[in-house]
Amino acid sequence: MRTTPLLPGPVVKGDRIGIVTVSAAEPAANPAKFDRGIEALTSLGFEPVVAPHATNRAGYRAGDTTSLVEDFHSLITDDSISAVVFAGGGKSSNRLLSGLDLKLIYRHPKAIIGVSDPSLLLNAITTRTGLVTFHGPSVMWDFAAEDAPAATAEHFTAMLSGRPSAARIDAPLTWSRTGTAEGPLIAGCLSSLRCLLGTPWEPRWDGAILAVEDAFKTIEALDQALTHFRDCGVFDEIAGLVTGEPVACEPSAGVTFTEMVQDLADGYDWPLAHGLPYGHTPLKYTLPVGATIRLDPRPEQYPLTFTTAWTEEATA
Known part of the structure; x- marks a missing residue:
């Protein structure tokens, strides 16, 4: 990751938003x-532009890797498009990693938004x-939901437009270990x-949240995954850990997701919080990956605050 973040331009009503399927x-x-x-x-005031292969099917994927990468690159290089939103999720977006033209993405910085499987592309792009x-x-899970909480779209538009209020997230977190921390x-x-x-x-984990x-x-599967992170040394480098609300991850033998995380994180001294609405939950905050965030459990402070800009012209 560059020392100074590369900021996309703000996205406002009337802008064109590209839609791509990558998995x-x-x-x-x-x-x-x-x-x-x-x-x-x-209806939110944007003009969606659907990539050529976004609605296609090729087995369990929307297309071959070359076609999906070309879709993504075409939206990135189209200067009339202000943002790119991934249509949904899946389990194979890492197929695109080796085909990403990072120099091209760097030359055409714009907001890229996704959740679930494509979140690995977000972090890879930010890292490189x-x-x-x-x-x-996402289009399929959130904007298409008939009972989607209005707050999800409201925070999406506020964050992408660079509205300062979007930087302060008053989520009802529970803290297993208190303390303040700040990092990308x-x-x-x-x-x-x-x-x-x-x-x-x-990603570069050193000092990150x-x-x-x-x-x-x-x-058990989540335990295996998080243990892998710990054993790769990630827990030794990060400055704080926040967990979201797991969806359809029922307790195993009476052990909850939070309890499993607490057990794995025992022995570390960084802040540990739970219950952030993001990811697969209907109500979700839009989080700028790579921006600096501060964790603060004190009741007079917001538990999460972004302290650096996340778009051009945005002020934290």
Whole structure:
């Protein structure tokens, strides 16, 4: 990651937003839902631009790697498009890593937004280019949801436009270990971020605040993934850990996700907080990956505050 973050331009009503599928063929499997998500983005005042292969199907993917990378690059280089939103999730977005043109992305900095499996692309791009990316809502799961909380779209638009109020997140966190910490944010789906360990796209953990969440996994599988992070030395380098609200991750033998994390984090002295609404939850905050975030458990302070800019012209 560059020492000084590379900032995308703000995204405001009237702007064009590119839509790309980089993993599962979710738009092809449920076109009505995809169309509903596109309509929701339009109702927010944006002009969605759907990539050529976004609604295709090639087995369990939306297309071959070359086609999906070309879709992504075409939206990045189109200067009439202000942001790129990943349509949904899946389990194979790491197929695109070796094909990413990092110099091209660096030359055309713009907001890139995703969740779940594509969160590994967000962190890889931030790591290798310094570009602040955004862990936020997707077309299929959030904008298409008929009962989506209004606050999800409201924070999305506030964060991408650079509104200062978006930097202060008053989430109802619970603290296993208190203390203040400040560092660049690394945030994503735990099982997806794991795919970056030992690769050229692995984040720099030193002094970072790590936020992880996941969905539809057993506690044993999440234990295995988080233990892998610990054994790779990540816990020795980070300055703080925040967990999200796991979705459909029921307790195993009476052990909850929070209890498992507390057990693995025992013996470290950095702040540890739980319950951040982001990721797979219907209510989610949009989090700028690579921006500096401060953890502060004191009741007179916001528990999470971004202290550096996340878009051009934004002020924390």
